[in-house]
Amino acid sequence: MNNFEYSRAADVADAVRQVATDPGARFIAGGTNLIDLMKYDVERPARLIDITHLPLKAIEETADGGLRVGALAPNSDLAYHPLIETRYPLLSSAILAGASAQLRNMASTGGNLLQRTRCFYFYDVATPCNKREPGSGCSAINGINRINAILGTSEACIATHPSDMCVALAALEAKVRVAGPSGERTIAFEDFHRLPGDTPDRDNNLAANEIVTAIELPPNGFAAHYSYLKIRDRLSYAFALVSVAAALELDGGRIKEARLALGGVAHKPWRNRNAEAALRGEVPDRAAFAKAAGLVLLDARGFSHNAFKIDLARRVIIRTLTQAANATPQIQSVKKIR
Numbered sequence: 341m342n343n344f345e346y347s348r349a350a351d352v353a354d355a356v357r358q359v360a361t362d363p364g365a366r367f368i369a370g371g372t373n374l375i376d377l378m379k380y381d382v383e384r385p386a387r388l389i390d391i392t393h394l395p396l397k398a399i400e401e402t403a404d405g406g407l408r409v410g411a412l413a414p415n416s417d418l419a420y421h422p423l424i425e426t427r428y429p430l431l432s433s434a435i436l437a438g439a440s441a442q443l444r445n446m447a448s449t450g451g452n453l454l455q456r457t458r459c460f461y462f463y464d465v466a467t468p469c470n471k472r473e474p475g476s477g478c479s480a481i482n483g484i485n486r487i488n489a490i491l492g493t494s495e496a497c498i499a500t501h502p503s504d505m506c507v508a509l510a511a512l513e514a515k516v517r518v519a520g521p522s523g524e525r526t527i528a529f530e531d532f533h534r535l536p537g538d539t540p541d542r543d544n545n546l547a548a549n550e551i552v553t554a555i556e557l558p559p560n561g562f563a564a565h566y567s568y569l570k571i572r573d574r575l576s577y578a579f580a581l582v583s584v585a586a587a588l589e590l591d592g593g594r595i596k597e598a599r600l601a602l603g604g605v606a607h608k609p610w611r612n613r614n615a616e617a618a619l620r621g622e623v624p625d626r627a628a629f630a631k632a633a634g635l636v637l638l639d640a641r642g643f644s645h646n647a648f649k650i651d652l653a654r655r656v657i658i659r660t661l662t663q664a665a666n667a668t669p670q671i672q673s674v675k676k677i678r
């Protein structure tokens with residue numbers, strides 16, 4: 341591990357000031373991803389700016405009837421918060437499908453958004469990887485790519501974003517509040533993470549001198565008809581091969597509003613508005629769900645070891661939408677350990 345300096349941010353303005361004046365600095369929150377990356381020599385920060393003492397842990401109601409979640413709220417606090425459990429159970433369910441109880445206790449909301457891909461080659465510094473070292477090549481395209489993307493890929497990178505929580509946040513149309521040297525701004529969740537294109541080293545649109553301060557949830561949490569279904573190689577402690585967040589609003593036996601987002605298939609949580617539009621006005625049955633799945637996967641492209649994901653995703657979409665329509669959401673098999 342590389343030597344690095346350590347400092348603690350006194351407040352958000354100080355955090356921004358510190359990161360803006362040191363290009364080699366990184367914020368550290370729960371450390372559950374960053375410290376691993378440092379041990380693997382993938383990240384070599386010159387300075388760690390500890391943000392854990394900033395007052396960004398609150399989960400509070402907003403004037404418009406939504407919720408504001410501080411960037412340092414631990415994943416477990418968020419998943420088990422009464423307002424989240426009752427009004428945004430899709431978010432709670434997605435968080436509980438991820439990692440382990442101990443990790444969720446440490447992991448922060450902001451850090452979850454900014455966690456990096458789990459592509460094997462990204463972690464293996466002996467191999468070429470455009471995300472880690474721009475221009476070096478992509479080892480996954482012709483390598484072991486079982487866990488890699490099938491949608492939105494580029495010739496430069498076929499990595500996926502590994503978060504479960506972010507899939508639910510995409511479906512719920514959350515917003516990301518950030519602060520930087522010129523003040524605060526809000527980024528729509530859909531615009532936060534990026535596709536790889538020819539700059540796969542950039543995971544998201546957060547500037548290097550900005551900090552995530554909060555996530556804003558709109559009033560509609562789709563609490564009556566939702567489901568988060570995650571398919572993985574092991575039942576716990578594994579990242580998604582394919583996951584689906586589905587949320588429906590039903591009215592008079594038809595779909596009034598639909599949200600559909602996928603994890604484990606692309607460089608960002610994958611939301612397809614054409615599929616959502618096709619569901620609106622339909623009777624919530626298998627034919628409508630299969631049509632939506634077809635639209636989501638229209639441009640899907642499999643590689644040597646992950647082509648199976650296309651049919652898997654199709655089936656998971658249909659099943660998750662069926663669970664949502666029937667109000668029988670997927671139960672996450674975790675115990676409450678805090």
Ligand SMILES: Cc1cc2nc3c(=O)[nH]c(=O)nc-3n(C[C@H](O)[C@H](O)[C@H](O)COP(=O)(O)OP(=O)(O)OC[C@H]3O[C@@H](n4cnc5c(N)ncnc54)[C@H](O)[C@@H]3O)c2cc1C
Nearest residue numbers: 369370371372373374438439448450451452454503504552
């Ligand atoms: C074994 C294992 C299994 C896991 N399984 C899953 C899983 O199944 N599903 C899942 O979703 N996740 C999983 N995770 C990932 C885990 O959820 C993330 O590591 C965690 O959410 C990161 O949060 P953190 O606070 O620890 O971030 P850190 O490690 O502290 O930081 C991660 C990155 O975010 C940046 N950062 C942190 N906070 C901010 C902020 N407020 N503003 C700007 N930048 C910030 C840091 O600079 C760093 O680059 C797993 C992790 C491990 C180790």
Ligand code: SF4
Nearest residue numbers: 459469470478497498
């Ligand atoms: S898929 Fe992306 S992260 Fe994985 S080896 Fe290729 S460039 Fe690196």
